[in-house]
Amino acid sequence: MEKLTIFTPTYNRGYIIRNCYESLCRQSNKDFLWLIVDDGSTDNTEDIINSFINEDKIKIIYHKQKNSGKHVAHNKGVLMCETEMFVCVDSDDYLSVDAVQIIHETWPNIENDKSLAGIIALRGEDAQQAIGTRMPRNIERSSILNLYEKYKFKGDTILIFKTAILKKYLFPVFEGEKFVTEAVVYDQISQKYDMKLVDKVLYLCEYLDDGYSKNILSVHKKNPKGYMFYLTQKVENAKKFRDKYKAVAYYIAGCLGIRSIFYYRDCDYKLLKIISIPRGILIYVKPIIKSTLVKYKLVKF
Known part of the structure; x- marks a missing residue:
C-alpha cells in the first residue's frame, strides 16, 4: 500500500490541471496516489480526470462535492486519506521530478518522532530557484510559525504532514462562507509540533490571476x-x-x-x-x- 497521498483540491481548472498530472507521471518514484476533490466544477474537469484514470499511469481517486470552498475540500481529502503522509498540491502547480523520492527518503527521519508533524521543503519557479530565501542554515527542525517569525524565513513552502496529525486539525467551517486561510491550521499545529526542514525545491508554481x-x-x-x-x-x-x-x-x-x-x-x-x-x-x-x-x-x- 502507498505511504503518500498527493491531494489536489480543484475548481474549474480543467484548462490547466494536466500540468499537475504530467508532473506526477514523471515522478522518479511512483509510490503515491493522487487524490482529487473537485469542489463542484462546472467545466470539463470531471471528463479530463476520467481520461487520466483511463490512461492508468498513476493511481487516482476522484471525488466531486458541492461547491463549498477549498478548506472544505481539504477536510474531505484528509478524512478520505488512508496513507501515512499527506501533501497538498494545487491544480495549477506541479512537483519537481524527484519530489516524491525525496519525501520518501526523508520520511524515516520523522516517522517515529512524535514531536514532528511532517516535512517542510521549498517552492520555486523552477527546481533551482526558490521563491524567497533558502532554509535557515544549521537548523534541522522548526515549527511552521517559528520558521517565519524566529528564523526570518521569507518565501513559500510545501508542507508534507503526517495524516494522523492532520486529522486532528480540520478547518473550521462557517455557514455561507467558502474560504478559511490555511494558516489557521498551520498555526494550531505550530503550538505543539515542529517540522523537519528540507532545503530543496520540490514544488513548482506561479500565481494565476484567478487564484486566491x-x-x-x-x-x-x-x-x-x-x-x-x-x-x-x-x-x-x-x-x-x-x-x-x-x-x-x-x-x-x-x-x-x-x-x-x-x-x-x-x-x-x-x-x-x-x-x-x-x-x-x-x-x-x-x-x-x-x-x-x-x-x-x-x-x-
Missing part, C-alpha cells in the same frame, strides 16, 4: 467570519506583550478591511485595542498605497 493569492483582499471581505477567526486565533496564541500588540494591530487592520465595527467591539483586550489603533491603520493602508502607486505607474514593486 492575487485576490486575497476581496476574498477576506467575502468571508469575514473565517478571516476574523484566524486573526482572533493569532491574538490568543501570542504569548509575549510585543507579539500580542502586533497581533491586535493586525486584528484592527482586519476589522477595517472587512468594514466591521462589530469585531472591534468584540475584542477583549481593551487597552491593547486602543494603543494598537495607529499601527492597525498603518497595516491597513500600506497595501492600498502600494496598489495605488503601482496602478498609476508611479513606482515599481
Whole structure:
C-alpha cells in the first residue's frame, strides 16, 4: 500500500490541471496516489480526470462535492486519506521530478518522532530557484510559525504532514462562507509540533490571476467570519506583550478591511485595542498605497 497521498483540491481548472498530472507521471518514484476533490466544477474537469484514470499511469481517486470552498475540500481529502503522509498540491502547480523520492527518503527521519508533524521543503519557479530565501542554515527542525517569525524565513513552502496529525486539525467551517486561510491550521499545529526542514525545491508554481493569492483582499471581505477567526486565533496564541500588540494591530487592520465595527467591539483586550489603533491603520493602508502607486505607474514593486 502507498505511504503518500498527493491531494489536489480543484475548481474549474480543467484548462490547466494536466500540468499537475504530467508532473506526477514523471515522478522518479511512483509510490503515491493522487487524490482529487473537485469542489463542484462546472467545466470539463470531471471528463479530463476520467481520461487520466483511463490512461492508468498513476493511481487516482476522484471525488466531486458541492461547491463549498477549498478548506472544505481539504477536510474531505484528509478524512478520505488512508496513507501515512499527506501533501497538498494545487491544480495549477506541479512537483519537481524527484519530489516524491525525496519525501520518501526523508520520511524515516520523522516517522517515529512524535514531536514532528511532517516535512517542510521549498517552492520555486523552477527546481533551482526558490521563491524567497533558502532554509535557515544549521537548523534541522522548526515549527511552521517559528520558521517565519524566529528564523526570518521569507518565501513559500510545501508542507508534507503526517495524516494522523492532520486529522486532528480540520478547518473550521462557517455557514455561507467558502474560504478559511490555511494558516489557521498551520498555526494550531505550530503550538505543539515542529517540522523537519528540507532545503530543496520540490514544488513548482506561479500565481494565476484567478487564484486566491492575487485576490486575497476581496476574498477576506467575502468571508469575514473565517478571516476574523484566524486573526482572533493569532491574538490568543501570542504569548509575549510585543507579539500580542502586533497581533491586535493586525486584528484592527482586519476589522477595517472587512468594514466591521462589530469585531472591534468584540475584542477583549481593551487597552491593547486602543494603543494598537495607529499601527492597525498603518497595516491597513500600506497595501492600498502600494496598489495605488503601482496602478498609476508611479513606482515599481
